Amino acid sequence: MxxxxxxxxxxxxxxxxxxxxxxxxxxxxxxxxxxxxxxxxxxxxxxxxxxxxxxxxxxxxxxxxxxxxxxxxxxxxxxxxxxxxxxxxxxxxxxxxxxxxxxxxxxxxxxxxxxxxxxxxxxxxxxxxxxxxxxxxxxxxxxxxxxxxxxxxxxxxxxxxxxAGITTYSPLRTWGIGPGSRVGVIGLGGLGHMAVKLAAGLGAQVTVMSRTPDKKADALALGADRLLVSTDLDAMAQAANGFDLIIDTVPNKHDLNPYLPLLDVDGTLVIVGQVGPLDEMSSVPLLLGRRRVAGSPIxxxxxxxxxxxxxxxxxxxxxxxxxxxxxxxxxxxxxxxxxxxxxxxxxxxxxxxxxxxxx
Incomplete structure (x- = not known):
């Protein structure tokens, strides 16, 4: 020694x-x-x-x-x-x-x-x-x-x-993601692209959520099934109740309210990106849909x-x-x-x- x-x-x-x-x-x-x-x-x-x-x-x-x-x-x-x-x-x-x-x-x-x-x-x-x-x-x-x-x-x-890998893999495993699961990924950066690859690798149906349609080709190439434009109110309304788990990889203060109605009953939005404050959040979609907001480290x-x-x-x-x-x-x-x-x-x-x- x-x-x-x-x-x-x-x-x-x-x-x-x-x-x-x-x-x-x-x-x-x-x-x-x-x-x-x-x-x-x-x-x-x-x-x-x-x-x-x-x-x-x-x-x-x-x-x-x-x-x-x-x-x-x-x-x-x-x-x-x-x-x-x-x-x-x-x-x-x-x-x-x-x-x-x-x-x-x-x-x-x-x-x-x-x-x-x-x-x-x-x-x-x-x-x-x-x-x-x-x-x-x-x-x-x-x-x-x-x-x-x-x-x-x-x-x-x-x-x-x-x-980046374990930060996104851990919530996928914690919330039991596998074949047939419906996973949304907010953001397509270092964390987000790993969330897409890993969720797809586990057999989930994967949707990337982005403010513009510009990242659609990248999202599909990484293994996502589709891209949901979060500023398209009609598309967001049609996607209501459509996800078991949403992984939020955005690394700065932002608004969670548009994403909460996308969760199905007992669905979870898990924060893995932002360390610090978020915009004010309404409890209404949480109460009415028995939805959850959670955090997850590595x-x-x-x-x-x-x-x-x-x-x-x-x-x-x-x-x-x-x-x-x-x-x-x-x-x-x-x-x-x-x-x-x-x-x-x-x-x-x-x-x-x-x-x-x-x-």
Whole structure:
């Protein structure tokens, strides 16, 4: 077992609103149940942008973003039984949790009663050091939070499954979506396009909801059965009571009222995009139709492994654009303009070591 700290390097946000820049830092020495990996690919999530700019008001700095991580094992602690050097592995939004509360014991670590340790911007449960994410060359994570990348899954495209994928797969599984289910997806960005692919892969009838008809061809190509224009009042009226589940992927404040009548009795609209306030909502369609509005974070580790295995079997992958590490600031700007179809992935082979950093 390595007893030394890993000197590594990446890109960090030094302060709110600042451009990401090269950053040298250390990873912890391997604990008995730790896995050290070289990062091969890192997905770029909208959460990374929000955190870098402190949009939610709880960011800490400097921070290395990135919680969609695909890599190769380079070392393991003596108690690690699940992985060995050379294995292709992945890490998502969590790096640790208490492991003993009721939620952790049933595989819902994302709902840990003590709070899970985020892959970046969190605090190590033992040292209280701030965690740093996947925009870096190496990462060290306890084996319980390391996922196996199935053979046949394209490593260069798989990273967004670790956040965008599980964020949309989890509600599909929670609400029992399968053949014959009627699923609506609001928005066709990074989250939305994964919701479409996964719902279709589960056998559901899938409808994309968009303010304009411009995305119809894209929606159908991704596996949707149709596109519903939310500004077309006649079309929306005809679609009333037509959905068992609506996944709302819109990442900013918006109005839910037009979508609530689309739910059938006992139908659910689940919010996975916006973190924060929404427009005022009427309870009338909820009361009269026994409908629900819910929220859903990511899934637990077992469910995330289930997702990776499912995607390998079904050959479901995100639509991605590969970028170099030094293009991250431009990628953030493009992401703000919705100028990506549909996720950026950083090829970490492009990350060059600063002169002062050594491993």
């Amino acid at each position: 390595a007893s030394f700290r890993y000197k590594t390097f990446g890109y960090a946000a030094p302060s709110a609103g600042a451009r990401l820049q090269p950053f040298s830092f250390e990873r912890r020495a391997l604990r008995p149940n730790d896995v050290a990996m070289e990062i091969l690919y890192a997905g770029v999530c909208h959460s990374d942008l929000h955190w870098a700019r402190n949009d939610w008001g709880w960011s800490n700095y400097p921070v290395v973003p990135g919680h969609e991580i695909v890599g190769r094992v380079i070392a393991v602690g003596p108690e690690v039984t699940r992985f060995k050097a050379g294995d292709h592995v992945a890490v998502g939004c969590m790096a640790d949790s208490c492991q003993h509360c009721d939620q952790c014991r049933k595989g819902e670590e994302q709902l840990c009663r003590e709070g899970n340790t985020m892959t970046y911007g969190g605090l190590d449960r033992i040292t209280q050091e701030m965690t740093h994410g996947g925009y870096s060359k190496h990462v060290v994570v306890r084996q319980e939070f390391v996922l196996r990348v199935p053979d046949g899954l394209d490593l260069s495209r798989a990273a967004p499954l670790l956040c 899934g637990g580790i077992a469910q995330t492994q289930e997702l990776l295995d499912f995607c390998a079997r079904k050959n479901i992958l995100p639509e991605t654009e590969t970028i170099r590490m030094d293009e991250i600031n431009e990628a953030f700007e493009r992401m703000e303009r919705s100028d990506v179809r549909y996720r950026f992935v950083i090829d970490m082979a492009s990350l060059t070591e600063p002169a002062e950093a050594t491993l």
